Each structure stands twice: as structure tokens, then as C-alpha cells.
Amino acid sequence: MLLQPFLQQCRRRPEAVALVENDRYLSYGDLLARAQSVATGLQGLGVQPGRPVAVHLDRGIDAVIALFGVLLAGACYVPLDLKNPKPRLASIIDDARVHAIVGLGAAPAWLAANLWLDIAACAEDSLKPVETSADTLAAILYTSGSTGQARGVALSHGAIASFARWAADLLALQNNDRIAASAPFFFDLSTFDLYAVLGAGASLHFIPASLNLAPARLSAWLQHHAINGWYTVPSLLAFLAYKGNLAQTPLESLRFLIFAGEVFPAPALINLATCLPRTALYNFFGPTETNVCCYWPVERERLSADDNIPIGLPAANYELHTHDETGELWARGPGLASGYWNQGRLQPFLNEAGWYPTGDRVTLANGEYRFHGRLGRMLKCSGYRVEPAEIEAVVNAMTGVIDCAVVGIDDPAAGQRPALALVLESQTPLAEIRSALIRQLPSYMQPVRCIVLEQLPRLPNGKLDYRQVRALLETQP
Amino acid sequence: MKEKLKTFIFSELIYHEDPASFGDDADLLEAGLDSLGIMRLIMFTEKAFGVTLPDTEIEPDNVHSLNALEQWIKASGQQQ
Incomplete structure (x- = not known):
């Protein structure tokens, strides 16, 4: 047909x-x-x-x-x-x-x-x-x-x-x-x-x-x-x-x-x-x-x-x-x-x-x-559509990760890039998380920035404060 | 020059857990440098080093490593 x-x-x-x-x-x-x-x-x-x-x-x-x-x-x-x-x-x-x-x-x-x-x-x-x-x-x-x-x-x-x-x-x-x-x-x-x-x-x-x-x-x-x-x-x-x-x-x-x-x-x-x-x-x-x-x-x-x-x-x-x-x-x-x-x-x-x-x-x-x-959290990265939740699910499944949040930061040329905020158990090296991500996700889904925090910022109702996470990642040198 | 390029690339364009370990001949394209990244890298380079990089020379061969980039930028500087 x-x-x-x-x-x-x-x-x-x-x-x-x-x-x-x-x-x-x-x-x-x-x-x-x-x-x-x-x-x-x-x-x-x-x-x-x-x-x-x-x-x-x-x-x-x-x-x-x-x-x-x-x-x-x-x-x-x-x-x-x-x-x-x-x-x-x-x-x-x-x-x-x-x-x-x-x-x-x-x-x-x-x-x-x-x-x-x-x-x-x-x-x-x-x-x-x-x-x-x-x-x-x-x-x-x-x-x-x-x-x-x-x-x-x-x-x-x-x-x-x-x-x-x-x-x-x-x-x-x-x-x-x-x-x-x-x-x-x-x-x-x-x-x-x-x-x-x-x-x-x-x-x-x-x-x-x-x-x-x-x-x-x-x-x-x-x-x-x-x-x-x-x-x-x-x-x-x-x-x-x-x-x-x-x-x-x-x-x-x-x-x-x-x-x-x-x-x-x-x-x-x-x-x-x-x-x-x-x-x-x-x-x-x-x-x-x-x-x-x-x-x-x-x-x-x-x-x-x-x-x-x-x-x-x-x-x-x-x-x-x-x-x-x-x-x-x-x-x-x-x-x-x-x-x-x-x-x-x-x-x-x-x-x-x-x-x-x-x-x-x-x-x-x-x-x-x-x-x-977008109304939801979907990002556009190098023309690909990327759901931050998919990256979060992969990161959360790794040993040594306590919590994480993925947000998009604007790419000045076009679209966005994912960025990752993490709470890790004290012995977990960030490099390990990073190489696990490279093994599991394609390059356009790799976070362009990562920060490790004591805890993720939350709103008074207990929900993740993605705006605050984004601000932290955007101002990171 | 290489250090400046490296700092820009690994803070703005690609993430790497340990940029210090990223060799001058290591493959930037494999590490995730794409067409948008190359555009931003050229804008940065022209501003930071006062050179003009001709569009006909934007080629994988000229941007695939820190050494290749440095060589390209230096050659472009001498022609001006």
C-alpha cells in the first residue's frame, strides 16, 4: 500500500x-x-x-x-x-x-x-x-x-x-x-x-x-x-x-x-x-x-x-x-x-x-x-529527541548512585545538551559513572556537564527543583 | 594555545571526566565534537587568537585533535 x-x-x-x-x-x-x-x-x-x-x-x-x-x-x-x-x-x-x-x-x-x-x-x-x-x-x-x-x-x-x-x-x-x-x-x-x-x-x-x-x-x-x-x-x-x-x-x-x-x-x-x-x-x-x-x-x-x-x-x-x-x-x-x-x-x-x-x-x-x-522535559540534542528521564533511569540503576537529575542547558548554536547533577555514595568515583554512561547511551545523550552534590535541591512539596538544578549546572565553571 | 583550546572544549563542548588525561593527539570527533561544536570552536578561536579560519579549511583533518587544531590555527595566522 x-x-x-x-x-x-x-x-x-x-x-x-x-x-x-x-x-x-x-x-x-x-x-x-x-x-x-x-x-x-x-x-x-x-x-x-x-x-x-x-x-x-x-x-x-x-x-x-x-x-x-x-x-x-x-x-x-x-x-x-x-x-x-x-x-x-x-x-x-x-x-x-x-x-x-x-x-x-x-x-x-x-x-x-x-x-x-x-x-x-x-x-x-x-x-x-x-x-x-x-x-x-x-x-x-x-x-x-x-x-x-x-x-x-x-x-x-x-x-x-x-x-x-x-x-x-x-x-x-x-x-x-x-x-x-x-x-x-x-x-x-x-x-x-x-x-x-x-x-x-x-x-x-x-x-x-x-x-x-x-x-x-x-x-x-x-x-x-x-x-x-x-x-x-x-x-x-x-x-x-x-x-x-x-x-x-x-x-x-x-x-x-x-x-x-x-x-x-x-x-x-x-x-x-x-x-x-x-x-x-x-x-x-x-x-x-x-x-x-x-x-x-x-x-x-x-x-x-x-x-x-x-x-x-x-x-x-x-x-x-x-x-x-x-x-x-x-x-x-x-x-x-x-x-x-x-x-x-x-x-x-x-x-x-x-x-x-x-x-x-x-x-x-x-x-x-x-x-x-515543550510542556514536558523532553530535550532536542543535535536533532535527536532526548528524554532526561531515560538518562536518569540509567544513572539511578548504577551502584553507588543515591540520586540524580538531568536537565537541558541551552547550546548557543542550536538545541540543548543534557547536564547531570548527582548524589553519590562517598566511595563512588564520578569517572566510573561516566564510563558506565558511555557504555550504555549514545553520544548525543551524554551529559555535557556533571556536578556532584550533597543532595538535590527540592521544592517545599518535596518534588525535585529542576529549575534550581539547571541554575547550578549553568553557573558551573 | 592548546591549553586554552582544551579548556574551552572540555568546559563548553564535550564532557570528559579528566581532561588532563586527554592527549594532544586523541580523537576529538570520537569524543563527541560535532558540527555545532566545531562552529562554536571556530567562533571562540577567531575571537581568542585574532585569526580568521577560512570555511574551505573546515575539515575533519583540521579539527580531529588538539595538535591538528593548533597547527591549523597557526598556519591561518601566518597567512594573514
Whole structure:
């Protein structure tokens, strides 16, 4: 169902280039053939429709083959962030209750070999047809969870397709478009690349990871590949436009840039808009649970360095409303996730009328929404969403820790960084806590500052005084 | 210069339990220095040492260790 537009493109133009990664490329027809052989392999392992299958591959051609193979088998993919430490990956694989793990080559020693499917060994295509509906789950994307563990957001075929159709129309994607891709597949941004772009018959060009820290070579790459559009995170665009390098790179082909995932600081956006006067810029907004529920086509003349940019109007056929008392944004529409995936089961999170409370504080003025931060404690760190409670749960489980609190301190460039206040038993060295954290949590969740206190500050009602904790961490030299 | 850079990096950009033990050739990118960190490091460097670091030279090779950074900054200073 979700792959219908892609399958149509495969029938119409099987020779057209679908994917480009360094000097390797794959046509629509070949991508389909490879994905069908993976789907056949999954059926051979006994994977039933609707069951979760982990994908143990980094962003790139092989990962797309694997993801599409999972969908063609009617199953639901769980993309793994391979930069995560093994214990966290193992807990995700366990929580998802995956029925197979798709990768390349031999299975890593720590994984169950009987679940492993090597895509290079999938040659046979005898796919038995499977039925999927709009409600069938297509993907489970794990993000940081407030319960102390990674949490899976379960997205249906219908929800992703709804966003992909809307985005393809908005950007008027054509089959001769060349779109750059940098989003890892465990981020919801990737649904644009996979389903809007490949559903339109355009080609997807993977940005080599080595360019992420070399802005001049990155803009030269965009120019050389005559890229027409790119959906990415503000931090990467801010880095690209920093020092105005883009102003010396014409990028005539670049029709649009979309950004989402964190707040784009206005001065950096003004910098980008000045460098690229002819490129349409779009601010997409929404938590993973809604994918994109709100968007603002950037109006350059309205940008001001000391004003947060609007998140704009409802997107993708969403209905939005602001909760009277809390100012929380509520969303209802076809793009909503089906719920959270918890220990192999779907837990719907919608209330009876189908509204999802996003946890985002907004205001509505002149028909336009603006974002004013989160109601809960969630942080945005290098584009990743981080629940302080997940870090706290990991720290509290360590021997020698009496109490701890994690807060976000603002990063002057963009987003926040986690910071940790600890109460330790007298013999526990901080270094030990630190190295245990490195073993258990990915780098974007590592506290940028740590302090050890006699006790944590509390409010008169006994609750933790996070404001005070934050003040202590911010003033720490 | 290296000490100043080190103090800034380990107080503002990445946490390390014992910066003193972090070698001049140790890998900063592996330790968690990312694109945002590099931007802030460049802003700091230009202000603190009065140099201009050209964007075409913002490369992993120039920022991956304290020694690489120092070499890059010194070379940029001499060209001005």
C-alpha cells in the first residue's frame, strides 16, 4: 500500500535511476528486484505480515533494499541506529520482539544468528503475495522514552502515505528531480526521501557522511550533483551556511530546502536565506507521533534576528487546536502514528475523539502557529529527541548512585545538551559513572556537564527543583 | 594555545571526566565534537587568537585533535 506509487514508477520507468551512493547507483527496476529477493528471504524465515523486522544497516542503498524488502513481505521495519551502544540496541531488539534482523554479511556475534538475514545471500525471487491495508504497521521508529527506555513509535502504511502524498504535492516533485538524502532511517524525516521522492520517480542521492563536517565540500557536492531539493536538520544547514560559503556556490538547481527536528535559530536562518535567495525554504514541524502536522513556507521579508520563526499552518490534512488551559498543541489527522510499541504490542495513545496531545506549547495568532517550547522535559540534542528521564533511569540503576537529575542547558548554536547533577555514595568515583554512561547511551545523550552534590535541591512539596538544578549546572565553571 | 583550546572544549563542548588525561593527539570527533561544536570552536578561536579560519579549511583533518587544531590555527595566522 505504502509502496504503490514506487511500484508504479518501477513499471513505468524501470531503467530510471532511483538511488545514488558515491559511485554506486541502482535503477528502479533493480531496486525492486533486490527488495523482492529480501522479501522472499523473510518469507523463507517464516516472517508473517505485520511482524517487526530489525534493519541492521546504516543509511544507504543496502538499507533501502532491506526496508523495501521488509515492506514487500508485509512486515514492519525497525531501523537500528548502529551508533548506539550494544546494550541499548539489544534492549530495542528485545522490546520490539523482532522476528528477523536484516543486515549485510555475517551476523554480529552478539545477535541471535537464527534471526539474521544477509541481503547479499538473497538471490531467489518467489515472493508470495501479501495483503496490506492502511492500518498495517510499516515502521517502528525508536526514540528516547520518558519511562527510562527507548520507546517505539508505530507508524501505519496509511499514516506515512498520507504525509508522503502531501509533501510530494507541496514540493511539486517530478521524476527528473535529484534529491539529496542525509536523514538516517530511524528519523521520521526519512519518510520524505523514501516515499515522497521514490514515489515521484525522482532520484535520491545519499550525502557521504564524511561531508557532514566539511561545509565547503558539502556545498560543492550539492552543486556538482545539481541537487534540486533536500530535507534535513537545522544544525546541518546552519553549519553549511556558516561563514557564508554558500554565497560563493551558486546552487542554481536547488529549488527547495526543508528543515525540521529542532528550532532553527533566526540569525542562522537569515544567514542561510541570504546565501540562497532563489531557494524556497520550508519549516516542517511535528513530533515523530504526528510526523509533520504544521508547516511554514519561509517568508524572507518576515525574518527577524530576535524573533522565533513561526511553525505556520496545519500540514498534511491535519486538524489542530490549542488546549485552552495549557496552551498545548493537539493534532488529529490521517498522518498520526498508531501508537507506541511496547514489548511487542501496540498501545494506542489517542483519546476517544482521536486527538493526540503533542506536548508542544504553542500560540495561534493571525492564523499562524508559533512554538514556545515543550510542556514536558523532553530535550532536542543535535536533532535527536532526548528524554532526561531515560538518562536518569540509567544513572539511578548504577551502584553507588543515591540520586540524580538531568536537565537541558541551552547550546548557543542550536538545541540543548543534557547536564547531570548527582548524589553519590562517598566511595563512588564520578569517572566510573561516566564510563558506565558511555557504555550504555549514545553520544548525543551524554551529559555535557556533571556536578556532584550533597543532595538535590527540592521544592517545599518535596518534588525535585529542576529549575534550581539547571541554575547550578549553568553557573558551573 | 592548546591549553586554552582544551579548556574551552572540555568546559563548553564535550564532557570528559579528566581532561588532563586527554592527549594532544586523541580523537576529538570520537569524543563527541560535532558540527555545532566545531562552529562554536571556530567562533571562540577567531575571537581568542585574532585569526580568521577560512570555511574551505573546515575539515575533519583540521579539527580531529588538539595538535591538528593548533597547527591549523597557526598556519591561518601566518597567512594573514
